[in-house]
Amino acid sequence: MAEEQTTKKRKQQKAEEVEMSFLDHLEVLRWHLIRAFGSIFLFAIIAFVNKDIIFDKIIMNPKLPDFWTNRMFGMLADFTGIDSLRINTSELKLISISMSGQFMTHIWTSIIAGLVLAAPYVIFEFWRFVKPALYENERKSSTGAIFYMTILFFSGVLFGYFLIVPLSVHFLGSYSISTEVANQINILSYISTVSSITLASGVVFELPVFVYFLSRVGILNPEMMKKYRRHSYIVLLILSAIITPPDVFSQIMVCLPLVFLYEIGIVISRRVQKKAQEAINAI
Structure with a gap:
């Protein structure tokens, strides 16, 4: 009896899928994308308004000597006696080389922050689009998918931000091919490095x-x-x-x-x- 009901549900589900044309699926996908991009836009506005937190408290922190990771590597250097383990001991100076550089940096950074902050909802919209194509037993076995995907994404973001970004800033910011060449890091280059590493870490996780x-x-x-x-x-x-x-x-x-x-x-x-x-x- 249970098998008959399961078979009946599967046939009914398949019939509903057949009834939906390709254009219908595109229409459904379009609204999921609109809501997902809408959430990114909303969080981007919030990030844009709170630029002091986004820039001074988050983006610029990994290059400062008192950043948590830099201090931990300093303590490790003291414990092991290996002075080369110290990273970002002097603050990296950034420059803007175009008239609209800082304004455009503000906009793009806000969009990236909006993408990161809206990630749980974006994942939720993706799941809502995929879920109707699954059988009932597959839906049950996938319970908690949104939670695990969100946790893994933010774990990757935090891993990239607290470990890979400080190491990258130290290596790239202090690397020199000659004493005749001084490093003058553009703000766009710095933020591009920070954002690409954190987002890539979130995805690979x-x-x-x-x-x-x-x-x-x-x-x-x-x-x-x-x-x-x-x-x-x-x-x-x-x-x-x-x-x-x-x-x-x-x-x-x-x-x-x-x-x-x-x-x-x-x-x-x-x-x-x-x-x-x-x-x-x-x-």
């Missing part, structure tokens, strides 16, 4: 989520992930090199959590495969 959905559709399985583990590590190392400055220490610091997330992905893929097999056996 979604690796377990991608593994889950790819395992659900049968593209990935734990055996495949184990077989190509070494190849995947190389890909993760290359990915770390892309989102970090060209120094080995920063690349390793990014690669380690990605390797950890990959191993978690194997466990997730194994659980997905196990549940799929149990569902087949129950039929």
Whole structure:
């Protein structure tokens, strides 16, 4: 009886999907995108109004000697006696080289801040669009997807902001090819580095989520992930090199959590495969 009801629900769901034309799906997607971009715009306005917090308390902090990460590396240098571990010991000076430079920087930074702050709602809208295409049992097994995606994204953002950004600022800001060349860092270049690293870290930390959905559709399985583990590590190392400055220490610091997330992905893929097999056996 239960099997008949499940089959009936699946047929009804498929019939509803068939009834919706391609243009209908585009219309639904359009409204999801409008609401998502609307939330980004709203948070961008809030960020624009609160520029003192966004710039002085958040964006500019990683380059200051008293930033939490810089102080921790200083304490580590004192403990180990390795003075080269100290980072950002002197404040990096920034310049603006165009008349509208600071105003345009204010606008673009507000948009980026709006994207980060609106991420939970954007994820929610994405989930609302995908959810109708799932079967009832798939919806139940995906409970908490929005929560986990949000947590992973902000974990990646915080990881990038508190660890990778200070290391990047120290390396790129102090690197010199000659004593005859002085570093005069443009504000746009600095903010571009900070924002790209934090956003990229937030996205790559979604690796377990991608593994889950790819395992659900049968593209990935734990055996495949184990077989190509070494190849995947190389890909993760290359990915770390892309989102970090060209120094080995920063690349390793990014690669380690990605390797950890990959191993978690194997466990997730194994659980997905196990549940799929149990569902087949129950039929």
